[in-house]
Amino acid sequence: MTVDPESITSVPMIFPITSHLTAADRRDHFLAHLGLRREEHRVGPGLYALGNPTTESPVFVSANYFLSFDSLRTALSGIDGYILVLDTKGINVWCAAGKGTFGTDEIVNRVMATRLKEVVKHRKLILPQLGAPGVAAHEVKKKSGFWVEYGPVRAADLPEYLKTCTATPEMRKVNFSLRDRLVLVPVEVGQSLLPMLAAAVILYFVGGWISSLAAVIAILTGNVLFPILLPWIPTHNFSTKGFLLGILTAIPFALSPFIRHPDWSWYHQLGQALEFLLAMPAVTAFVALNFTGSTTFTSRSGVKREMFAYIPAMAWTFGTGILLAIVFIFVH
Amino acid sequence: MLNAYLENTLVYDPALCNGCGMCVDVCPHAAFEMEGRLAVLVRPQTCMECGACQLNCVTDAIRVESGVGCATAMITAALRGQKEAECSCS
Numbered sequence: 204m205t206v207d208p209e210s211i212t213s214v215p216m217i218f219p220i221t222s223h224l225t226a227a228d229r230r231d232h233f234l235a236h237l238g239l240r241r242e243e244h245r246v247g248p249g250l251y252a253l254g255n256p257t258t259e260s261p262v263f264v265s266a267n268y269f270l271s272f273d274s275l276r277t278a279l280s281g282i283d284g285y286i287l288v289l290d291t292k293g294i295n296v297w298c299a300a301g302k303g304t305f306g307t308d309e310i311v312n313r314v315m316a317t318r319l320k321e322v323v324k325h326r327k328l329i330l331p332q333l334g335a336p337g338v339a340a341h342e343v344k345k346k347s348g349f350w351v352e353y354g355p356v357r358a359a360d361l362p363e364y365l366k367t368c369t370a371t372p373e374m375r376k377v378n379f380s381l382r383d384r385l386v387l388v389p390v391e392v393g394q395s396l397l398p399m400l401a402a403a404v405i406l407y408f409v410g411g412w413i414s415s416l417a418a419v420i421a422i423l424t425g426n427v428l429f430p431i432l433l434p435w436i437p438t439h440n441f442s443t444k445g446f447l448l449g450i451l452t453a454i455p456f457a458l459s460p461f462i463r464h465p466d467w468s469w470y471h472q473l474g475q476a477l478e479f480l481l482a483m484p485a486v487t488a489f490v491a492l493n494f495t496g497s498t499t500f501t502s503r504s505g506v507k508r509e510m511f512a513y514i515p516a517m518a519w520t521f522g523t524g525i526l527l528a529i530v531f532i533f534v535h
Numbered sequence: 536m537l538n539a540y541l542e543n544t545l546v547y548d549p550a551l552c553n554g555c556g557m558c559v560d561v562c563p564h565a566a567f568e569m570e571g572r573l574a575v576l577v578r579p580q581t582c583m584e585c586g587a588c589q590l591n592c593v594t595d596a597i598r599v600e601s602g603v604g605c606a607t608a609m610i611t612a613a614l615r616g617q618k619e620a621e622c623s624c625s
Contacts, residue, residue, distance in 0.1 A: 335587035496605025
């Protein structure tokens, strides 16, 4: 365990903060939900005072990702307390806990660096429940003298939690509601925007606007329709759900050669239909499989099983579809 | 394979449980419930292998191979020849 002696001040440094979100805060939140400029807004690690806390006031632990910190301080509106911000490299609580940056050692270090023992008389830290994958409560107690109490998953439940210091089973559960999934859509689209546009431009020159549109639709089916419809698509695996949805959105494209080119030979029409039916669902399924990391419930062993089972199928169908397209460029 | 998520690496030995209830508190999918002074693994299939219960179990009654359930991270790790997949999101 290393605490930089320079970082320990002679008196505890406590920064005042309010529960109020400014217009600039709200703008940053909006941009962050679009997946923009998320790295720029880090909260300085350290101890913050909310309202007028005393030596008896509760201490809440948070990450230095601004959305984590802001959801905590706004939820605590009207409550006097301290917020101990850990250095999680600008990453939210749950993800940082998975990486271990929201972790036992960082808590122990931060407690010492902020001289928390001189600020409060009690020895209790309230952690967000989702910090638990990085924190061993008994180790924190042993190394820092502070008890760890896991609060609710969502900061919004804190006022209710503080009345009894017990969380209801509902407060302890992570959800993945339609709203939660909708919030993710702009970020998912943003992350695949460049490859999608590149594919669209290349396919426009190689195969015309229908091929270009097919690429865009196959990808958007995977990162817009798929997240929205996730619980209602039959089958359990993300890949098969993606294949199913991909086949549905590929059907109009598969019908297009029969409608647009009645003069073509039957094998040419069928060939082009197969190109879409093979390549598009494979792309959608791959994008869908990649959504596993954004969900709140997929296990590593499960995702691994899916990858080994379905990535070869995606590669084969996609490859065959593209090969057919190339063959027909020359046959035609 | 109809459902890749039916099995996971979570193993629980109730004989070692001291009844502290930490696993019930930290699990985001309510896999554990207290029955008297003993934690019971009631919903093993909901486990997402986050590792919170194992880390907070004083008696080592819980074992799970924790890690990120993220295809993107695992594909990236495989392409880079890394052994451990690490989440790269923020």
